[in-house]
Amino acid sequence: MKPVLLDEYPVHQSPLSMARVASTDRNFYDRNYFNAHDRTGDVYLISGSGVYPNLGVTDAFVTVRHGDTQVAVRFSDALEERSMESKVGGYRLEVIEPLQKIRLICEHEELSCDITWDGSFPAVLEEAHILMSGPRPILDASRFAQVGSWSGTLSVHGQDFAVDPQTWMGTRDRSWGIRPVGEPDPQGRMTYEARGGHYWVYVPLRFDDFALMVIVQESEDGHRTLSHATRVFADGRVEQLGWPRVEIVYRSGTRHPESARIHLTTPSGEPLVVDIENLGFISLSHGAGYGGDPDWTHGEWRGENWSSSSRFDTTSAEFLGRLPYSTIDHVAKATIDGQVGWGMFEHAVMGRHDPSGFVGWVDMAP
Numbered sequence: 001m002k003p004v005l006l007d008e009y010p011v012h013q014s015p016l017s018m019a020r021v022a023s024t025d026r027n028f029y030d031r032n033y034f035n036a037h038d039r040t041g042d043v044y045l046i047s048g049s050g051v052y053p054n055l056g057v058t059d060a061f062v063t064v065r066h067g068d069t070q071v072a073v074r075f076s077d078a079l080e081e082r083s084m085e086s087k088v089g090g091y092r093l094e095v096i097e098p099l100q101k102i103r104l105i106c107e108h109e110e111l112s113c114d115i116t117w118d119g120s121f122p123a124v125l126e127e128a129h130i131l132m133s134g135p136r137p138i139l140d141a142s143r144f145a146q147v148g149s150w151s152g153t154l155s156v157h158g159q160d161f162a163v164d165p166q167t168w169m170g171t172r173d174r175s176w177g178i179r180p181v182g183e184p185d186p187q188g189r190m191t192y193e194a195r196g197g198h199y200w201v202y203v204p205l206r207f208d209d210f211a212l213m214v215i216v217q218e219s220e221d222g223h224r225t226l227s228h229a230t231r232v233f234a235d236g237r238v239e240q241l242g243w244p245r246v247e248i249v250y251r252s253g254t255r256h257p258e259s260a261r262i263h264l265t266t267p268s269g270e271p272l273v274v275d276i277e278n279l280g281f282i283s284l285s286h287g288a289g290y291g292g293d294p295d296w297t298h299g300e301w302r303g304e305n306w307s308s309s310s311r312f313d314t315t316s317a318e319f320l321g322r323l324p325y326s327t328i329d330h331v332a333k334a335t336i337d338g339q340v341g342w343g344m345f346e347h348a349v350m351g352r353h354d355p356s357g358f359v360g361w362v363d364m365a366p
Contacts, residue, residue: 036170041279052299060091070312072287073108115152121211141177147206171204181299196220197351205343220352250365278330285326
């Protein structure tokens with residue numbers, strides 16, 4: 001093995017070349033996630049890119065929902081070496097200013113964009129994220145998140161959108177560690193026994209004077225396995241907020257969250273209540289490569305210089321039938337004491353979750 005360009009910089013965290021990662025787990029990953037919307041819920045973009053050093057794969061995707069159609073394009077290739085360049089196929093990221101300004105470019109006949117992210121508040125390092133399967137952590141990751149605005153151009157099926165930073169908002173995160181990626185692990189005892197449920201709420205919001213980050217992860221009995229709530233101000237101050245309690249109103253006959261209320265507590269003991277209205281959404285298991293996506297999975301080997309595209313009718317029975325078993329990213333309009341903010345309400349409630357009243361995998365809200 002030869003040294004790589006990153007070895008020239010004082011960034012090592014283990015007695016290894018930067019060509020290797022300290023963990024030998026095949027599921028080690030290093031990813032970006034972005035979303036962008038014009039606050040109407042009618043046009044919504046989500047993008048991600050990742051490298052999987054122990055699988056030798058790099059990939060990226062962009063998916064856009066406009067009206068009743070969701071379009072997704074994917075790129076994948078062999079990862080030859082780790083570097084500071086994020087590029088695969090017609091997709092690339094340019095770090096203009098670390099933790100502040102990122103340029104995202106996608107070139108594909110179905111969907112193209114050249115948009116630049118500008119952080120509105122400092123990025124926040126979230127609590128360590130761990131999810132166990134019996135005695136084994138299947139997710140053990142670090143992540144920072146940020147809210148901001150976008151500028152540039154977007155084209156979907158020949159329809160052009162001007163991405164104006166006065167209108168277009170979004171959130172992003174960077175995460176790295178271990179999570180299920182690539183081809184699935186062999187099934188064993190824990191796979192067969194893990195038939196309970198999973199509950200997840202992730203809410204990054206941008207207000208004029210601050211950003212809000214809330215995360216709730218629970219097991220089927222309501223036991224809290226991850227809890228994070230912070231408010232970050234322009235000067236970098238991070239205020240911890242008390243134990244988040246989430247109330248969700250589901251659409252009858254579905255597990256679709258139409259609205260939510262999040263109860264928080266300030267350090268002085270005052271209540272802080274966030275009311276959320278969910279607008280347009282994107283299913284992460286339709287073309288975006290997240291769990292349950294039959295078309296493609298992050299880190300999956302598809303050969304060199306691979307790309308594909310898909311188009312989904314979001315009113316079809318197939319699309320709607322998969323939603324209860326997917327993670328869904330909603331455009332969120334939020335209100336705190338009359339102040340209006342914008343961001344994302346990411347949610348999954350799969351299988352049993354006692355506090356929500358779901359007893360299995362097929363029952364829906366009354």
